Amino acid sequence: MTGIPDRPGPPAHPSDLALDGGGPAIEAHLSGCAPCRWRVEAGRLAVERFEKDVLPRTLPRMRQRLQRRRWAWRGFWIGAPALAAGVVVLALQSPSKPTGGVEPGWTGVKGRAAAPALEIYVKRGDRVTRLEPGQRLRPGDALRWIVRGDRERYLSVESRDADGRVTRLFPGRTDAEAARVRPGDELPGSAVLDETPGSETLTAVFADKPFAIDGPPPPGAVILRVEIPKDATAGGPSR
Amino acid sequence: MDDKKIGELYRQAGALIFRRCLKLLGDPAAAEDATQEVFLKFMAHAAELDPGDGYLPWIYRVATNHCLNRIRDEARLEVRDPAMLPDLPEEAAAEVFPDRALGAQVLRRFDTDTQSIAVLVLCDGLTQDEAAGVLGLSRKTVGKKLRRFLVQARKFVARVGVES
Secondary structure (H helix, E strand, C coil): CCCCCCCCCCCCCCCHHHHHHCCHHHHHHHHCCHHHHHHHHHHHHHHHHHHHHHHHHHHHHHHHHHHHHHHHHHHHHHCHHHHHHHCECCCCEECCECCCCCCCCCCCCCCCCCCCEEEEEEEECCEEEECCCCCCECCCCEEEEEEECCCCEEEEEEEECCCCCEEEEECCCCCCECEEECCCCECCCCEECCCCCCCEEEEEEEECCCCECCCCCCCCCEEEEEEECECCCCCCCCC | CCHHHHHHHHHHHHHHHHHHHHHHHCCHHHHHHHHHHHHHHHHHHHHHCCHHHCCHHHHHHHHHHHHHHHHHHHHHHHCCCHHHCCCCCHHHHHHHCCHHHHHHHHHHCCCHHHHHHHHHHHHCCCCHHHHHHHHCCCHHHHHHHHHHHHHHHHHHHHHHCCCC
16 A cells, blocks of 8 residues: 655655744755755745835735725724624524525524624625625625634535526535635635626525535534525615 | 835735745736735734744645635636547647646645645645644644545546656
8 A cells, every 4th residue: 555655755855834934954954955945045036026026016006905995894893793783694594404495684693602604795886895784785796705603614605596596606616515714714706796686595504524515514504594685787776 | 004014014924925826826927916815815814813933824825725716717717628628649638738737627626725735735845734734724634635635636637648
């Protein structure tokens, strides 16, 4: 039987991470190892390129983007004490106890601050706001999600429109299993709503162990579902 | 946080992020774009991170994940449906599957944690303990996913017909 080595290749060479860490042992190794000195030099050249070329060109834009984000997040943190009541947590379900349908409205999970949740943010034009209970979405709105809870879990998120079309929102469409997330993670990418009239139903499945997305939710999974009303056109009322 | 502090952090962490992204993407322009996106994520979490380790574990984890997603998304445009590809003699397969596209195809078959483990251990030379530390996984999970990756990746490459 072929064993899987801890690290393929010559065991005497430190990893990139170890090289970055430096120290007497690393210095001693480098003094006698040309390939590793080359690795360090390649990294140094990349840093030099960043400092001389990339940083001067991109720092002003980074500051602008961070300034815009700062304004968008300010409202979120001010509202944090009341956020638990508005968090998109609705219709907790256990796979063994189906509720038989989606319940409209919003429900805070009182006394269960550790329960997993998704906070939803809506970008409309250049404005980013937290999705509020009862708020209506419009075609063209882009949604982002922040994971909340007390521990790491595995998560999948999908959306179903009024025509019954299901779109996988997280993880990526080619991933077969739910992805591991931590509290505070902002899910990558965003979902932009199309013109299909009717509401969007978001379903998030949280579990403590990996699970196949196309299969049934595992026992003990927390299923969060919310129905978000959507106007037919981009110029419709916002609430 | 004032502009001066942002500049200091961008100089420190941005350089390390750029170095990481350049290694994975191989293209300075792509690495520059990726650096900005990853730095934005960094700033959202900076207060929770330990500057004592130079933010390295976080940078390795998040930059790797970001770049792998980019590689995977770009590869999706190049090879839409493997079943549509004609059968080729072995020696021609290498031309149709340049290394990068093949690497992306292989990685795409696995979950994001396994992709990161494969890159950290097989490309960056991290030990499984180091990879576990960077990714926040147990050593056992890293070993298990790495074994699965090696076995299944080898099968896939053998099926495609590219010489190792």
